Each structure stands twice: as structure tokens, then as C-alpha cells.
Amino acid sequence: MSHGPIELLVVKFPGNKFTGQIVPALTELVDNGTVRIIDLLFVQKDADGDLTIVELTELDEDERAALDPVVADVSGMISDDDALLFANALEPNSSAGLLLFENTWASRFVSAVREADGEVIVSERIPRAVIEELAAVEAED
């Protein structure tokens, strides 16, 4: 097991279609070693607000066949509670994909840093809003 930073992504889609167009982009990221998917599940909210959790194996045959080779592991680390927590924010007639993945590119970089006797002492994701604020300040100068 490598040790890149792990990230959870929740992607919302209108209606009940999950993946279709995002699969090729995801496949590319996996194939070139940028990310490794370690858990994946989908949540649907119908018109009445009822929730259904859908596993990879329960997708339509086409979607499953496209996604299956991309997913390294369905670890189940994303719990029912996690899924329901995020699904609560969905509006009726929409769905979401929950994706837990490792940033494998970062793991390779960290290895290179270590081999060069370097040490990563800070690794933080900076919120987009912070960058926008800084860019605005710079634009004023």
C-alpha cells in the first residue's frame, strides 16, 4: 500500500444517471497513475426524497463494465452513515457519486523527495476562495 493523500469527492448529477461522460476522464487519471480509487458508491434520491444506495455491482451493465476496470478496490470505508449524510444535501430527483481515492502522483513525488533527503513538512489544500481573494488583491496593485 502506498501513502499518497486520500481524498473524498462527492459529485452530484441531475436525474438518475451517474457516470456516462465522466468515466473516460476518470479512466485516464487511473491509467496514467494520477489516482487510485479505493472506494466508490452511488446514492439516488427519488422525487419523494427516498434514498437508494447503489453499489458498483448494481449499476447498469454498460456503466458497470466501463467503471469496473478503473476501480482498484471497493473497500467499504465510505459507510452508510457517510453516504446518507452527504445524500441529505441532494435535492429530489438527483444522484451523487462518492469517490474515495488516493493521490498516487503525490506518493511518487514524496518518494523522490525522500530519496533526495528532503522532507515534506507541510501539505495543505488551500481553499479556492483564498486564492481568489489573493488574486483580487494582486489585481488591485
Added chain:
Amino acid sequence: MMRRRAMRRRGPGLVGTMARTAVIAGTATAVHRGMSGAMDSRAQAQQQEAAAQEAAFQSQQDVQALQNQMAAMQAQQAQAAFAAQAPPAAPGNDLMAQLQQLSQLHESGALNDDEFAAAKAKLLAG
């Protein structure tokens, strides 16, 4: 209502585990420690460089610039220390942060199960 399916997803979950292990507080401490370490060694390097430059009779301007840099770095360091002391998850618009805080209150016993459930429902509905 929720339909069941085959796979088990009964583990403690990401959100609960993050709240329990106080990942955020840990990160703040680690950042602070990392930053001070880096600052200390960099400040030391700067001091040595400044001394070397003085010895080499560099212009007074260069020394002044280095001293300004060091003062700026010390200010940054103080800020980093302050940030690390601040509460790790201050109330904000961030739903995750609020949920984590709520969960911490629940774990610490400040909220009982019913209060926690009600507050969580309110937060999620809001």
C-alpha cells in the same frame, strides 16, 4: 426509506472517524510544528548568511534587507503559533466543520444522543 443491498458498509465511516481522531486539530499542530522547524532552520541559515555578509563588508543595505526578512519571518512564525492555538474547527459555513464540531460535542458528552440527533438534523436541513 432506504433500500438495502448486498455489500456491508457498517464501519465507523469517514466523517465519524475524522471527528473522533480530531484529524483537523492534529493537522494544525503538525503544520505549526513543521512551520516552526522550517522557520528556525531558515532563520538560522539567514543569520549565518548575514554574519558572513557583514564579515565580507557587504553594503549596509544588504544587511538591512536581511534583517527585514528575518523580522518578517519572526512575525510569520508568531502568526503560525497563534493559528495553532486557535480552536481547530471554528463555527463557519462549512457543513463538514460544523458536523465535526457537533460530533465532538456529542463524544465529549456535552450533547446527549437526542440533542445530537436533533442538532444534526437541524444542521442538515438548514
